[in-house]
Amino acid sequence: GENVEQHPSTLSVQEGDSAVIKCTYSDSASNYFPWYKQELGKRPQLIIDIRSNVGEKKDQRIAVTLNKTAKHFSLHITETQPEDSAVYFCAASRAYKYIFGTGTRLKVLA
Amino acid sequence: DAMVIQNPRYQVTQFGKPVTLSCSQTLNHNVMYWYQQKSSQAPKLLFHYYDKDFNNEADTPDNFQSRRPNTSFCFLDIRSPGLGDAAMYLCATSPGSSYNEQFFGPGTRLTVL
Numbered sequence: 001g002e003n004v005e006q007h008p009s010t011l012s013v014q015e016g017d018s019a020v021i022k023c024t025y026s027d028s029a030s031n032y033f034p035w036y037k038q039e040l041g042k043r044p045q046l047i048i049d050i051r052s053n054v055g056e057k058k059d060q061r062i063a064v065t066l067n068k069t070a071k072h073f074s075l076h077i078t079e080t081q082p083e084d085s086a087v088y089f090c091a092a093s094r095a096y097k098y099i100f101g102t103g104t105r106l107k108v109l110a
Numbered sequence: 111d112a113m114v115i116q117n118p119r120y121q122v123t124q125f126g127k128p129v130t131l132s133c134s135q136t137l138n139h140n141v142m143y144w145y146q147q148k149s150s151q152a153p154k155l156l157f158h159y160y161d162k163d164f165n166n167e168a169d170t171p172d173n174f175q176s177r178r179p180n181t182s183f184c185f186l187d188i189r190s191p192g193l194g195d196a197a198m199y200l201c202a203t204s205p206g207s208s209y210n211e212q213f214f215g216p217g218t219r220l221t222v223l
Contacts, residue, residue: 032209043200043214044153051209087150096141096160096206100152 002027004092006101013080014109021075021104023090030092030099033066033073038087038103047088048075080108113137114215116201122221123191131186131218133201139213140206142184144176147198147217159184160206188220196222 005024013019025033031052036044050057050064050073057064063076073092077084085108090101115134123129133142141160145153156170159178173195175187188195201215 034211038150040150043216045214046211049209049211089152093208095208096158096204096210098155098212102152103150105150 002092002099004090004099004101006090006104008104009102010105010107012107012109015080015082017080019075019077019080019084019106019108021088021090021106023073023075023092023101025071025073025092025099027092027094027099028071029094032093033064034091034093034098035062035064035075036089036091038089040086044089077106080106082108082110084108114201114203114213116199116215116218118218119216120219120221122223123188124223125192126190129188129191129220131188131199131201131220133184133186133215134182135203135213136182137203137205137213138181139203140181141204142178143202143204143212144184144186145200145202146195147200153200156186191220191222193222196220 007022034049035047037047038044048062048064050066061078066073088104091098117132143158144156147153155167157176158165173189178184198217200217202212204210204212
């Protein structure tokens with residue numbers, strides 16, 4: 001079946017450093033790629049998304065890049081802060097069906 | 111201005127005792143989803159409705175059922191909860207077209223004794 005691989009599963013960075021999380025999807029028909037941040041005990045919340053007709057999107061300290069040929073997309077967080085610590089999920093979507101990656105636990109060390 | 115509401119937020123049930131979880135939305139979205147999430151793992155899709163059209167994931171156990179009586183409400187019924195069904199259950203909605211964000215409810219934490 002269709003799947004989304006996400007790496008790394010855990011990531012520790014020093015405050016102020018950058019963090020990169022990578023995902024690879026299998027369904028070439030996927031056309032929408034959201035990233036969710038989930039804090040402990042809370043709901044997943046959308047932090048940034050990208051459509052298949054766009055290669056890169058940036059929102060303040062967060063950016064996402066998409067390589068459709070390679071079926072890769074990545075989340076980049078710059079100038080990390082302790083409040084960025086959470087679990088991050090990527091997803092690949094076709095129509096209204098979403099397939100989630102396995103998640104990355106990000107720890108930002110003060 | 112809650113958009114996706116889930117009740118109860120915490121549910122404790124006994125092994126084998128049926129339980130129903132509720133989800134409502136004020137977004138008038140076409141699609142409603144039920145996910146099961148364990149210990150910061152990825153949300154696992156159980157079902158989704160596009161309007162009244164019900165879609166069951168192939169690996170969703172028969173123990174799980176769902177109802178969507180109208181656009182705003184969707185229910186998850188667990189007929190005979192087992193210890194392995196203890197999890198966070200997340201309801202989500204989306205408009206139902208391409209490039210659309212899913213909106214998640216706060217979740218119901220289910221404990222099975």
